[in-house]
Amino acid sequence: MTTVLPTPAAWPRPLLGEALPADPTDLDAAVRGGAFAGLARAISDLGATLTTATLAESGLRGRGGAGFPAAEKWRAVAASPDATRYAVANGYEADPAGGTSHHLMLARPYAIVEGLAIAAIAVGADEAIIAVRAEYADAIAVLEQAVAAAREAGYLGDNVLDSGHALRMTVRGVQGAYMLGEETVLLKALEGRRGQPEQRPPYPSERGLWGRPTLVHNVVTLAAVPWIVVHGADAYRAIGDPDAPGTVLVAVSGAVATPGIAEVPTGTPLETIIALAGGVADGRPLKAILVGGPSGGLLPADLAATPYAFGALRAAGAHVGSGSIVVADDRTCIVDLARLLTRYCADEACGKTIPCRIGLRRAAEIGERIAAGLARPTDRGLLADLGADIVESALCDHERLATGPLTTAMRYFGPEIDAHILRGVCPAGVCAPIGVAAAGTANGG
Ligand SMILES: Cc1cc2nc3c(=O)[nH]c(=O)nc-3n(C[C@H](O)[C@H](O)[C@H](O)COP(=O)(O)O)c2cc1C
Ligand code: SF4
Incomplete structure (x- = not known):
């Protein structure tokens, strides 16, 4: 299992809990730790409308990337005239530098099962699916065990907690490339169809699985729901950034001393999160922080105090994505990194839309020729226009989002890009065959 980075004792942990159980599939132990108290309260005390109102007051926003207010989706699905509705947990985890969803599915399966059950019942869905990346065979096994035990104990099934609500929950492995994490593609995969993103609207909340209204949430979003129902909206709102309260799971990797996962309040400065991972390895200087996965932003060291919050990251040119933070030290060449990320995004684009299919490829090619010392003087302008x-x-x-790495590279590391384009020099000494700058010459930032 992934390393869980220690966080200050005073930080609340609605997602990971105070102590992880020895056997995460042990239902009795989970119930002793509070599991399914939220489902009981949602059903017996609150009902669908108040549960959704509690969620709205909590300010919970989706943790799958876009940060959409969760309760708005719940209300949209619940308001549908179509009585057949679905609820889907997105455990695909497209980001190769991710790991937060995987970790949570292994460590807190009942939080996901319970959160999905509360959500499904609140929106009037009697069928719920946890869609998991097929390569995560361990997580699929854990979730299947958890769902079976929850069904056996009456938390799922034909008559959930004797309430009259029926809820069938299944775990499905899905296999594909990066785009499969996108909700409309994921839903097609669950239907057994080849997927490319659909124009939205209509959103899945109107027309989703099998054309029916469907609630789709990231597993991390769902795992926060039982805590909110039990502790109340105010308690959740009191944590983190007022604009998007609560905690997030972050996966810190790259040039840090201890790569791992941490639960942090939203709004925690990036530098504090990096410090949880032991800081930059070997005491080297921090050069850049990739926030938001392959289509994220490359933020320079002097923006390390940026709060890990939707608004602040967006303003800086990055985005939350699914929680990955990749640290680059002074040996990294920004041109090299940005071109690798752009190539990845171009290769993963599904090809449906011509400006994306061709444009990203051209952008990757420009990045590659800059790195190869074959840049044209107009390349920066061309990249900006193309982006x-x-x-x-x-x-x-x-x-x-896919132009994020190149756009932020140009925004924050202009001198380093110009060194490649105008002088044929890679200040970090990474890009071959072009030369290395003499000591003391230009660097980015
Ligand atoms: C290219 C791409 C990949 C995505 N990958 C994931 C993913 O792996 N997991 C995820 O939960 N959401 C992913 N999303 C976002 C989903 O489309 C969707 O917004 C999310 O599952 C909704 O959950 P939330 O409301 O909890 O944020 C991706 C979006 C895009 C455009
Ligand atoms: S080609 Fe690009 S923009 Fe078009 S649907 Fe595919 S990934 Fe999205």
Whole structure:
């Protein structure tokens, strides 16, 4: 299992809990620790409307990337005239530098099962699916055990906690590439169809699985729900950034002393999160922080105090994504890193939309020729224009975000890019075959 980074004792841990149980699938132990108290309260004390109102007051926003207010989705699904509705937990985890969903599915399966059950019942869905990346065979096994035990104990099934609500929950392994994490693609995969993103609206809350209204949430979002129902909206609102309260799971990797996962209040400065991972390894200087996965932003060291919050990250050119933070030290070449990320985003684009399919490829090629010492003097301007065009014509969020690495590289590391383009020099000495700058010459930042 992934390393869980120690956090200050005073920090609340609605997601991971105070202590992780020795056997996460042990239902009795989980119930002794409070599992399913939220489901009982949602059903017996609150009912669907008050449960949703509690969620709205808590300010919970989706942790799958876009940060959409969770209760708004619940209300949209519940308001549908279609009585057949579904609830889906997204445990695909597309980000190769992620790991937060995987960890949570292994460590707190009942929090996900319970959160999904509360959500499904609140929106009037009697069928719920936990969709998990097929490579996460361990998580699939743990969740299947948890779902079976919960069903056996009456928390799921034909008559949930004797309430008259029926809820069938299944775990499904899904296999595909990066785009499969996108909700419309995921839903098609669950239908057994090849998927490309669909134009939204209609959103899945109106027309989702099998054309029916479907609630889709990241597993981390769902795991926060039981805590909110038990402790109340005010307690949740009191944690972290007022604009998007609560905690997030972050996966810190790259050039840090101890890569791992941590639960942190939203709004925690990036530098504090990096310090949880032991800081930059070997005491080397911090050069850049990739926040938001392959389509994230490359933030320079002087923005390390940026709060890990939706608004602040967006303003800086990054995004929360699914919680990955990759640290680069002074040996990294920003051109090299940005071109690798852009190539990844271009290769993973599904090809449905021409500006994305062709535009990202061209952007990757420009990045590659800059790194190869074959840049044209106009390349920075060309990249800026191309980036703006790609974003403008976006069909899905991948295209909207995929130019993030290049855009932030140009915004924050201009001198390093110019050194490549105008002088044929890679200050970090990474890009071959072009030369290394003499000591003391230009660097980025
Ligand atoms: C390219 C791409 C990949 C995505 N991958 C994931 C993923 O792996 N897991 C996830 O929960 N959401 C992912 N999303 C976001 C989903 O489309 C959707 O917004 C999310 O599952 C909704 O959950 P939330 O309300 O809890 O944020 C991805 C989006 C895009 C555009
Ligand atoms: S924008 Fe890109 S990833 Fe999204 S549907 Fe179009 S080609 Fe596919």
